[in-house]
Amino acid sequence: MPLAVLAQRDISRFMITEFGHFALILAFIIAIVQMVVPMVGAQMRWPGWMAVAEPAAQAQFLFTAFAFGALMWAFVTSDFSVQLVVLNSHSAKPMLYKISGTWGNHEGSMLLWVLIVSLFGAAAAMTGGGLPPRLKARVLSVQAAIGVAFFAFILFTSNPFVRVDVPPFDGQDLNPLLQDPGLAFHPPFLYLGYVGLSMAFSFAVAALIEGRVDAAWGRWVRPWTLAAWVFLTIGIALGSWWAYYELGWGGFWFWDPVENASFMPWLLAAALLHSAIVVEKREALKSWTILLAILAFGFSLIGTFIVRSGLLTSVHAFANDPERGIVILVILAVFTGGALTLFAMRAQAMEAKGVFGMVSRESALVANNLLLAVSCFVVFVGTLWPVVAEMAFGRKLSVGAPFFDAAFTPFMVLLGLLLPVGAMIPWKRGKLGQTAWKLRYGFMLALALAGLAWAMQSGRSLLGPVGLFLGAWVTFGALLDLWSRTGKSGAARLLRLPRADWGKATAHIGLGVTIFAIAGLTAWQxxxxxxxxxxxxxxxxxxxxxxxxxxxxxxxxxxxxxxxxxxxxxxxxxxxxxxxxxxxxxxxxxxxxxxxxxxxxxxxxxxxxxxxxxxxxxxxxxxxxxxNWIWGGCALMALGGFLSLSDRRFRVAAGARKTSAKGVPAE
Missing domain, CATH: 2.40.128 (Lipocalin)
Structure with missing residues (x-):
């Protein structure tokens, strides 16, 4: 190939990378504008200033996407003038892993982080037509503030576009453990979940600034929480599957600190999802729901800190850099601490309107929330206790699977026992005996299956039969709940049920399948x-x-x-x-x-x-x-989430419909 052609090609690659760097800087500047102008406009009730939020969110996403595309192009073309490509790629590497090398490192993964932050902001700007203008402006402003923090972190401490003076002939290759299809797709899905919780956080902070949380707010925040939970489910499942077949140790979950870092937000997102239902249906649990939204994203930031600070060692960790870890810790303190402070100041404005009895769906959802939140706290303590013990007592401790299995499992057993009853009991006030009677056949069949498993196994523990009972109980309960919604029409109405009902049943069935599979695998392997x-x-x-x-x-x-x-x-x-x-x-x-x-x-x-x-x-x-049933159950949970998201009721702002019927502006 002529030297002139080679030189022209190298200049083109150089320019694309430089344009990507400039696009990242422009996205940072736009995020600052989006953070400040709409918030001031909402406070001063200036429509023009509030209107800046929507085009700014879209422009921020476009420039960030260009920057990310430019970095990916550098990996695909093996542009070894970029330091990140030198450190994480090689010309002989298969194309899939050249692409995944874009986010298979600290700097590139942080660029993926801000890309998803801006993606969710742009999506909220495009789909939030039914939101009150002031709330929408504040939500997009808070979302931009998150972006500003991480844009600054990238540009000043983790710039992915740093050049090398003398490009080497070839690169140093990507970590071989990451050269796998499961790990190629695992981080993007995990980040869609991690960062997706930023939208619930933005809605919570915006509501605290306004001093108002109502049923419409609960309806608006649910789809974003559900989407984040679905993506987090897929990401965790992919990571678990990768660990199962790639690491060669034969397990699917090790209670590794980075595994726990993704599992804790998943538990809180599940609690937030169910709590938002109570806000929407009954206008109760407002303060608790706001707190969950803050904590869920806070634990996502904690996970980012664990992965990148070197505080805890893990096969999954991206970096071992305490200095950059401190910056992330500061971001965590500012956003979580600031939101909790605002929550404390505005707690009196979160007055609950709905009243419910001890035996009601609201009470069941409260119990669901407490079990999920406490189990998250147990995982959090077990994950960080070695660090606390070393700092406070000078002792090196290891908290492994036996502790987590013993401490975490009872909460999941209680959750499994409660779930079918809680899903079918009426709102406001119900009768436990009537609900239990509706579930009698499911309970007896689950008990019979457990007895059969106990009779067939020899000299083994109760783990397998108990897991089979719980899994079958949750599954049959979900099916009976779905059937109960058909009324007297029976099967004729089954296919006409809302997709959200099908989604709920599918997700609960997936949980039941996963519970059984984990217990069966552990007991009978x-x-x-x-x-x-x-x-x-x-x-x-x-x-x-x-x-x-x-x-x-x-x-x-x-x-x-x-x-x-x-x-x-x-x-x-x-x-x-x-x-x-x-x-x-x-x-x-x-x-x-x-x-x-x-x-x-x-x-x-x-x-x-x-x-x-x-x-x-x-x-x-x-x-x-x-x-395989473990990941099949996870797939069913994710499918249930997608079915619910496809329900039109999730895509239409409840507040817009309610206020328009009364002729009152949605403000």
Missing amino acids: QEDIRVAMPGEPFEVGGYQMTLRDVVQERGPNYFSTKGIVEVTRGGREVAVLTPEKRVYPVAQMPTTEAAIDYRFSRDLYVVIGDAQDNGGWTMRTYIKPFA
């Missing part, structure tokens, strides 16, 4: 660890396993030691599995690639280890019943 000799069969759980050969192969950017394992049962071939150990020469890092035979009711999971002096190979084999 089988494990075998041995030195396998090539050609010598051995048995695990009724399967004949034979290590036929071990071969050396070369991948696009790695070297592989691959085992060939033949699996038979009753003389018939079940599968041929190929577990691997890979070495990435650029990153100088090994990885373990488990081989899994996925089936509906079980997974056969094989990991190959190191060669032994006697010619054998270390091999671990697991039989994992109902493993």
Whole structure:
């Protein structure tokens, strides 16, 4: 290729990257304008100033999207004049991982963070036509303030467009653990959930500034909370699935600090979602709902701090930089502390109007909220206790899965027991006996299934039967709740039910499936660890396993030691599995690639280890019943959320309809 053409191409790449940097600066400036002008306009009741919010939100998103696209282009084209590309990419890397390398690092992931902040702001500007103008201006102003903080953080401490004076011939590659499809899509979904909670926070702070929370506010905040919860569900599920098949340890959840950092906002978002229903339906729990909105986003910021500060070590952590961690801690303190201070000042304005009895759906939702909030607090204490113990007492402690399993599980058991009854009991005042009678067949069937499981297992714990009972109880309760809504019309009306009803039932069924799958997998899985000799069969759980050969192969950017394992049962071939150990020469890092035979009711999971002096190979084999049901349950929960979001009632501002009927401006 002529030198002139190469030079022109390099100049074009250089200009795109520089334009991306300028676009990021412009987005920062626009965010400052959006933060200040609409808020002043709302306070002074100046329509022109309030109207700035909508075009500013859209412009901020467009410039941020351009900046993100420019960084992605640098990764795709292997532009090694950009320091971030040098540190996190390589010319031989597959294209998918070049793209995901954009956010597979601290600086790029923070740019993704502000992109999603601006995306939600632009979406609120475009879909918030039914919002009162002053509330809309304040919501977009608060959302912009969040963007301003993180734009400043990126530009002054974590600039992704930093150049190198002498571009190297090639890059240093992306962390091999991140070179996986599950991890390629995990961060964007997780961030859509994390950052999506910023909208609920913005609505809460705007309502506190106005001093008014009503049923319309509850209707407006629910879709944003639901969307964030759905994306967070997908992100957590993808991360769990990745840990299951990529890390080679055979588990799906380790109570790792970064896992907990995403799980805590998920619990609070679920509580917020149910609490907002009470605000919308009964105009009760206003103060609690506002507090949950503040805490849910606050825990998202705590998660960002944990991942990036180096305070807690994790395989998932992006950075180990205490100085940048302090900046994030300051952002956390300003936004969460400021919102809580405003909440304390305005608490008296959050007067509840709805009155309800002890036996009512409102009370059930209060219990739901308390269980979710306390379980979140338990996870929070367990996650940070090692740091507290070291700072306060000078002792190094480790809080692992046994603590979390023992402390967290009882709250989920209580939640599972309560959920079917709480979902069917009437609003305001109900009779527990009538609701329980409607659920009698579901309870008896769940109990019968648990008894059957107990009779079939031998010498094992109650965990499996209890998990089956809880999962079946939640699932059958959701189905009976759905059927009860058809009235006398029966099946004829079932398909005409609102999508929100179908969404609620689907999400609850997904939770039931997940509860059963986790309990069943934990109680009934089988494990075998041995030195396998090539050609010598051995048995695990009724399967004949034979290590036929071990071969050396070369991948696009790695070297592989691959085992060939033949699996038979009753003389018939079940599968041929190929577990691997890979070495990435650029990153100088090994990885373990488990081989899994996925089936509906079980997974056969094989990991190959190191060669032994006697010619054998270390091999671990697991039989994992109902493993796929865990992620199937998560998929059902997410599907339920999407079904509810597709309900037209979620997309129409309740306040606009109510006020227009009375002829009163929605102000």
